[in-house]
Amino acid sequence: AQSVTxxxxxxxxxxGALVLLRCNxxxxxxxxxxxxxxxxxxxxxxxxxxxxGATLVKGINGFEAExxxxxxxxxxxxxxxxMSDAAEYFCAVxxxxxxxxxxxxxxxxxVIP
Amino acid sequence: xxxxxQNPRHKITKRGQNVxxxxxxxxxxxxxxxYRQTLGQGPEFLTYFQNEAxxxxxxLLSDRFSAERPKGSFSTLEIQRTEQGDSAMYLCAxxxxxxxxxxxxxxxxTRLTVV
Numbered sequence: 001a002q003s004v005t006x007x008x009x010x011x012x013x014x015x016g017a018l019v020l021l022r023c024n025x026x027x028x029x030x031x032x033x034x035x036x037x038x039x040x041x042x043x044x045x046x047x048x049x050x051x052x053g054a055t056l057v058k059g060i061n062g063f064e065a066e067x068x069x070x071x072x073x074x075x076x077x078x079x080x081x082x083m084s085d086a087a088e089y090f091c092a093v094x095x096x097x098x099x100x101x102x103x104x105x106x107x108x109x110x111v112i113p
Numbered sequence: 114x115x116x117x118x119q120n121p122r123h124k125i126t127k128r129g130q131n132v133x134x135x136x137x138x139x140x141x142x143x144x145x146x147x148y149r150q151t152l153g154q155g156p157e158f159l160t161y162f163q164n165e166a167x168x169x170x171x172x173l174l175s176d177r178f179s180a181e182r183p184k185g186s187f188s189t190l191e192i193q194r195t196e197q198g199d200s201a202m203y204l205c206a207x208x209x210x211x212x213x214x215x216x217x218x219x220x221x222x223t224r225l226t227v228v
Binding site (some may be wrong): 004009032034036041042043044045046049051090092100101102103104105106 | 117119122148153154155156157158161169204206215216217218219220221222224
């Protein structure tokens with residue numbers, strides 16, 4: 001079974017600073033990887049995904065993530081944090097043929113002015 | 114395309130009462146998923162449908178929970194004899210079968226509070 005680890009439930013970042021959210025996965029087969037964002041009292045919005053091909057993927061709102069098979073990681077970054085980035089971020093994994101998304105516990109991002 | 118719609122957005126109920134939630138997926142999506150999200154946790158898979166057929170259920174879905182998708186369109190999730198531990202956000206998502214490994218479209222969720 002696949003699973004996802006996100007460390008540090010709360011992440012504080014200064015406005016304009018680098019945002020880095022770490023995600024490590026375990027999967028017995030090549031995974032499909034996702035980052036979702038959730039704003040208060042709302043559902044999840046897809047930020048970006050890795051399926052096959054280029055390991056550096058770009059998403060919405062200036063976010064990007066790099067799939068590193070050797071490190072079983074899919075860390076999310078954004079060069080310069082904006083106040084509107086304050087939200088909860090979830091890493092998720094699924095694998096070909098399996099329809100379940102397995103989510104990590106999430107990172108609550110706080111942006112400090 | 115109005116996205117995935119869930120109703121109600123909020124529900125407060127007394128312990129022991131039955132509740133029903135509705136999900137309207139994106140019209141051409143044949144797959145529909147239910148997830149549950151408790152405070153401080155990521156969403157957990159409950160069940161999914163392909164058209165009207167319920168193809169998989171999590172062990173989290175106890176016998177007090179039932180989900181249906183008549184005619185392969187909207188879906189309902191019913192919880193009977195609610196308990197305080199059922200308090201959570203219930204999320205619905207949909208996708209096309211061919212795109213199901215590429216991420217789903219989630220609704221805004223129904224937040225259930227059992228008092």
